[in-house]
Structures are given as structure tokens and as C-alpha cells.
Amino acid sequence: MFITKIGQIPALAEREDLRKVASRYPLKVSSYYLDLIDVHDPHDPLARIVLPHQDEFWEWEWGSIDPSKEGEYTVLEGLQHKYDSTVLMLISNQCAGLCRYCFRKRLFINKKSPEVLKDLDAALRYIKEHPEITNVILSGGDALMLSTPKLREILARLREIQHVHIIRLGTKVPAYLPQRIISDQDLLNLIQESSWPTKKIYIMAHFDHPRELTPLAIQACHSLMRCGAVVVNQTPLIRGVNDDPQVLGELFKKLSFYGIAPYYVFQCRPALGNRPYVVPIEEGYQIFEAARGLCSGLAKRARFTMSHFLGKLEILALTEEQIIFKFHRAADNRNTGKILVYERNPEAYWLDDYAKPLAVHPLAYDTLFPSIYV
Ligand code: SF4
Incomplete structure (x- = not known):
């Protein structure tokens, strides 16, 4: 029912590079899911979800073992x-x-x-x-x-x-x-x-x-x-x-x-x-x-969110120069609702890739709707 070896997938059986990738982080796919994949198509999106990719090998040192601590x-x-x-x-x-x-x-x-x-x-x-x-x-x-x-x-x-x-x-x-x-x-x-x-x-x-x-x-x-x-x-x-x-x-x-x-x-x-x-x-x-x-x-209810060590940060908006995050949930309750404004960095993958915030609005609703919150 589960495929755990590259050799069990005939189209990939000769791929020594993928074997090496799978020796670092194992392969596991159900036969049901493998049947949904076109294994001959290197760009098949479901293959990217579950089959090892050679780039993992070369970029293995990128990232950390427990990114949200x-x-x-x-x-x-x-x-x-x-x-x-x-x-x-x-x-x-x-x-x-x-x-x-x-x-x-x-x-x-x-x-x-x-x-x-x-x-x-x-x-x-x-x-x-x-x-x-x-x-x-x-x-x-x-x-x-x-x-x-x-x-x-x-x-x-x-x-x-x-x-x-x-x-x-x-x-x-x-x-x-x-x-x-x-x-x-x-x-x-x-x-x-x-x-x-x-x-x-x-x-x-x-x-x-x-x-x-x-x-x-x-x-x-x-x-x-x-x-x-x-x-x-x-x-x-x-x-x-x-x-x-x-x-x-x-x-x-x-x-x-x-x-x-x-x-x-x-x-x-x-x-x-x-x-x-x-x-x-x-x-x-x-x-x-x-x-x-x-x-x-009804289809647009999702929030785009980063599960950071500090809490769940919703990515709220981009302007020409700034990116705005909001604490959707905060590990420290005093941060809940806070809005963080950073200078944009198109190379950023994580909050830590931004420099210091340009502004932190501690009472987010108070700041946005001063006439309501007095
Ligand atoms: S993302 Fe979830 S389902 Fe996928 S391997 Fe990790 S724990 Fe399992």
C-alpha cells in the first residue's frame, strides 16, 4: 500500500540522485496517491508534494530543523x-x-x-x-x-x-x-x-x-x-x-x-x-x-499566515514600500492584535528576514478607528 523506495517507482528506479535525497529525508507515498501523479512529468504538482526532488540535496543546509522553535x-x-x-x-x-x-x-x-x-x-x-x-x-x-x-x-x-x-x-x-x-x-x-x-x-x-x-x-x-x-x-x-x-x-x-x-x-x-x-x-x-x-x-475565507515562534502573523497588506503584518494569535497575549510595519524586502521568506519594524501599533483597533474606540 505504501511506496518507500525509489526503486519501487519504475520511471524513477535509475535515479541515483533521488535515492540520495531520500536517504536524508525518506520517501513515503500511498499507491493511491502515486496513481494520481504523472511520474514522467517533472513539473507535476502532486509529484512535487511527495516525491523527492534533486534540489533538496544541494540545498539541504538551507533552513532549520525546528523553524518555529x-x-x-x-x-x-x-x-x-x-x-x-x-x-x-x-x-x-x-x-x-x-x-x-x-x-x-x-x-x-x-x-x-x-x-x-x-x-x-x-x-x-x-x-x-x-x-x-x-x-x-x-x-x-x-x-x-x-x-x-x-x-x-x-x-x-x-x-x-x-x-x-x-x-x-x-x-x-x-x-x-x-x-x-x-x-x-x-x-x-x-x-x-x-x-x-x-x-x-x-x-x-x-x-x-x-x-x-x-x-x-x-x-x-x-x-x-x-x-x-x-x-x-x-x-x-x-x-x-x-x-x-x-x-x-x-x-x-x-x-x-x-x-x-x-x-x-x-x-x-x-x-x-x-x-x-x-x-x-x-x-x-x-x-x-x-x-x-x-x-x-465563502471561498475566500482563508488567511495568509506565518506560524512564527512569536505567534500567528497574518500578512495583511503590501504598499509600494511597506509590508504590514498583524498578530492573529500571539504567544504573549500582550501582542495580540498588534500591527507590525516593515520596509519591504522581496527576498524575505520569514519575519526574521526583515529589518527592525518601522512601526508597531500596540492598540491596533484604536489606531485604525479612533472614533470608535475612545
Ligand atoms: S506536512 Fe503534515 S501530512 Fe505532510 S508529512 Fe508533515 S505532518 Fe505529515
Whole structure:
């Protein structure tokens, strides 16, 4: 079911350069997803998502192993607490395919990574002791790569905690292996049992390109919705995949047609080996805005955001000379809503590539609407 060696793909079997790339960061693709790819086309966007590319080898030193410094928000092995209301549990180091641009590739390079949750009791105790936590994200890796009985245990125990309202499952399974959802009635029952009228399960799906929205993928998302889950989508902006307004716009439109809200478009993180996949922030913003311009209101709900160490920064606007960011969420609550203005740098891939801010507006709404906020 999974292809993990270059030699298993006849069209690439002789590619010694790709073997070398895969020895650094492994190849993994489901046979279902491989069938969606034209392996003879070096520009096939789905191939760029999941098949090794020779440029990774030459540019491996670019980027860092933990670009958002997640380690600094890790309160227990496998549990991150960055924003007051939300914790992230890394419950799995398995995915149904390995994205070449993954920002957590450290989990797959080091299979014994200490970052994956081992002590569920301790994590639940931490959540119980923090009544401000209303959201728990189950991710990794991929939450739906956990066995259904193991997922059942985690969901059931989280549902016993009164102050946890939303449980989010981070997953690319609907794109990489929709059969995992469609053919597991136990999983669908579990989603139904865990989705309450007042306490929802959110599926944080990860479709990068409209071609991933196959009839099976749509069926998988529809099945999850019928069980009461809310399905939203988040995608990074990836060079050669969705860095074209027509493609990104089509993705937004199709998602909205199928009832999946476009939620975030992420600036691709400067993780190790990601140089071939990143798009500079300012170019990305223009692609994102042009794509939104093609869409109806329901299709243009995504925010273009950078998951920085300091928090989630929305890329709000560009002028001739300046770029404007806003703290959508801030690790330090005092920064929430702050607006940062920088001199433009078309080569910037990350906030750190900008010089000092030209201006910081501490009370953003106060500054913009002084007549409302007195
Ligand atoms: S599905 Fe997510 S965690 Fe898994 S390889 Fe892709 S980006 Fe990384």
C-alpha cells in the first residue's frame, strides 16, 4: 500500500540522485496517491508534494530543523502549549505520505524522536489543570494514522474534561489515503460519538492542490461531515504546487463547493531542505490575493499566515514600500492584535528576514478607528 523506495517507482528506479535525497529525508507515498501523479512529468504538482526532488540535496543546509522553535513551547514530551486556549498533542509520527516541505520532518528523520507523546495520563492531567484550554489539537504526524481504538481512548478521555470544547484532528489522510476513512466504519462511528451539538470535532484537512480533491477524497470529507465533524482546510503555499492564482483560486472554490472552509494558507516554513518549495512572502501575498479575487465570499475565507515562534502573523497588506503584518494569535497575549510595519524586502521568506519594524501599533483597533474606540 505504501511506496518507500525509489526503486519501487519504475520511471524513477535509475535515479541515483533521488535515492540520495531520500536517504536524508525518506520517501513515503500511498499507491493511491502515486496513481494520481504523472511520474514522467517533472513539473507535476502532486509529484512535487511527495516525491523527492534533486534540489533538496544541494540545498539541504538551507533552513532549520525546528523553524518555529516548537521545542520552546513543549511543556511535556509531545505536548505544546503556545496559546492560552489551545494545546497541541503530537500523538503520532506516522503520515500516509511524507510531504517534501514538511516543517516537522525532524519527526521522520529521527524515528525515535522524543517529541511524540508517550505519557497520555500526564498530558491529560496538564490539560485538566489548565481550565483556560478549550481547544486540543491532535496532530503529529497525522492524527488519523493512529489506530481507531487508540484514537477512541484519547477522544473519550478528552471528552471527560469539561473545559475542552473543540478537538481538532490534523490530517492529510483525506488527500493521501481517503480509503482509511471511507472503509473504517468504527472511525466514522467514533467521530459521530465525539461530535456533540455543543462540542465539535474539527478535521483540519490538508489539500494543497485541486487535483487532490478526487471523488474518493470528497466522499471521505462528506462522510466525516455526515458524522457531525466540521471540516476545514489549511495548506502551505508551495513553489510548483499552488503558487499560481488560478490553481489556488480553483482549490478555494472547489473546497467551498464541497463544504470545506478554506481556513489558513501558510507561508511555507524555512525548514531544513525546504528551499525548493518556499515562495517569498511578498510574492506569496500577491498570489494569495489574486486567487481570492477569483472567488466568492465563502471561498475566500482563508488567511495568509506565518506560524512564527512569536505567534500567528497574518500578512495583511503590501504598499509600494511597506509590508504590514498583524498578530492573529500571539504567544504573549500582550501582542495580540498588534500591527507590525516593515520596509519591504522581496527576498524575505520569514519575519526574521526583515529589518527592525518601522512601526508597531500596540492598540491596533484604536489606531485604525479612533472614533470608535475612545
Ligand atoms: S501530512 Fe503534515 S505532518 Fe505529515 S508529512 Fe505532510 S506536512 Fe508533515
